Amino acid sequence: MMDSVDKFPIERVTEAGRKHVEDLVIKELPLTITLNNRELLTLLCSPADLEYLAVGFLFSEGLLQSKEEIEKITVDTQSGAAHVKRKDGTESVDESVSGWPVAKGCGGGTSFHSATDIKGQVRVSSPTTISPAEVFGLMREFLSRSQIHKETGGVHGAALCDSKEMLLFTSDIGRHNAIDKIFGECILRDIPIENRIIITSGRVSSEILLKVAKRGIPILISKSAPTDLGVRLANDLGVTLIGFVRGERMNIYANGWRVTTADK
C-alpha cells in the first residue's frame, strides 16, 4: 500500500523544539466513475484497488447486478478515471443510468432518505452466528492489519470474514469506499459473500447499514458507534449490528440472536 502514501517535508513541533522532517501523508485521488459513457460522480478515494471500488460502487448503487453484465473496465489512476462498460450498454446514455438519483450520496454511499427507500429490501435471514470470543479475535486481527495505515492517520479499514477468519482486508480514506472495495473484489474474483461478516472501522450510518444489507450480509461489526438510523435499519432489515468493539467488550445493537451467549 506504499502507493497510498506520499512523503512530504513538514515541521514537527515537540517538547524538544521545532524541526524539519519528512513525514508520510495519505494520498487522496479524485476518481470519476463513468458507466456506459455517462459520468456518474467523482469520489475522493485512496488510489489503490480502483477497479474494485468502481465495480463495488456500481453494485451498491444498483447499477450492476452481476459480473456477467460487465464488458470492460478501464482504470486510469493518473487522470483519476474509471470507465465501466456494460454488455447491454450502448454508447449513449443508458435508461437506467440516467434515472440514477445523483447528488444524494456521501462519499459514494447510497443515500437513505425515507422509509420508501428501503421498501422491497429483503430482510437478511442467514442463520450465521458468531461468539463474542470470535468477534474479539477478528477485531484484534482487523486492528493489526490496520496498523500499517495508522501511521498516516485518517484511513478506514474494511474486511470480509467468516466467524473463524479474515478473508479480505482493504482500506480507503472513505469508509463507504472501503466497503465498496471489498464488495467489488468479491464480485470480480467470484468470492462468495453469503453468510459472511463485514468489519468496518467507521461509524455505522444508515447508508453503511443499507449498503451491507443489500448484499445480504447478516453480521456487521464496527470498531465505532452506529447512528440511531443505522440501529433502526439493522433491526428492520435483520442485520446483527455489533459496535464499539474494544478489547473484550462490545455492544450489540440489533438482532443479538446471532451472537451466541458468552461462555461464562
Place this chain on the structure above:
Amino acid sequence: MMDSVDKFPIERVTEAGRKHVEDLVIKELPLTITLNNRELLTLLCSPADLEYLAVGFLFSEGLLQSKEEIEKITVDTQSGAAHVKRKDGTESVDESVSGWPVAKGCGGGTSFHSATDIKGQVRVSSPTTISPAEVFGLMREFLSRSQIHKETGGVHGAALCDSKEMLLFTSDIGRHNAIDKIFGECILRDIPIENRIIITSGRVSSEILLKVAKRGIPILISKSAPTDLGVRLANDLGVTLIGFVRGERMNIYANGWRVTTADK
C-alpha cells in the same frame, strides 16, 4: 445537545458477561436542502443548528454571497427539510442554482477535482500568527468541549477561534457539516471570520481545505491528519495547516511562517 442523541436498548458484552442496558446512540437526520424551490441534495447530519448548516452549506457551495441575499429560511426538523429563499429568487429554478454541479460532493462538501476548480481562488494573505503554546491550549479546550459527545462516538467537532480563545464550537456526524455550521452561524449572527482560526477533529481532505480557504481562514488546525491534496492546496492557497495536535506535539504541513517559533 441532548436532542442529538437517543436512548436505545442494547446488549453489552463485557468480561462480566452479557447484559441488557440502555445506551446513548447519536442521531442521524437526512436533511434535504432546497434553494428557491429547487431541491439541491440530502445531507446526513446531526439534528441541531440546521439553519446554520443550510446557510453555511449554501455559502460553501457559492450559492449565497451575503446574508442580505436571504429572504427567508424555513427548517422542519421533523420532515428533515431546510428551505432557503433568496431575495432575488423567483419561484422557478434559478439560473445559478440550476448550474450547480450536483452529485459531486461528499457529505455536503465542495468537491475539488482538478486545478481548474481552484482557479480564481484568492490566496489567503492574513498576517494572523499563532504560537505552539496557543495551538496546544486551543486544542485542549476543543477536546474538553468535545468530551460530552465522545460518549456516543463518531461525532466531529469544529470551532472558530482567535489565537487567544475559542469563540464558537459545534458538532455533527459529518466533518463537512460541522464546519458549515460554524460558517452558517457566523453569517447569520454577523460574527466576523477575518483573520480567525478553524479547528476540526476530522481529516483535512482537499474539500475541507478548499471550504476553509474560500472563507479566507488563514490557519486550520486538525486533531487528525491531512491528505496529500489537502497539503498541496494549503500550500497553494496560503493556508497554514497544522495537524496531529496531540498534547504538546503537532505537525505543521504548510505555511509555517504563521506559527511563531517555539519559545525554547
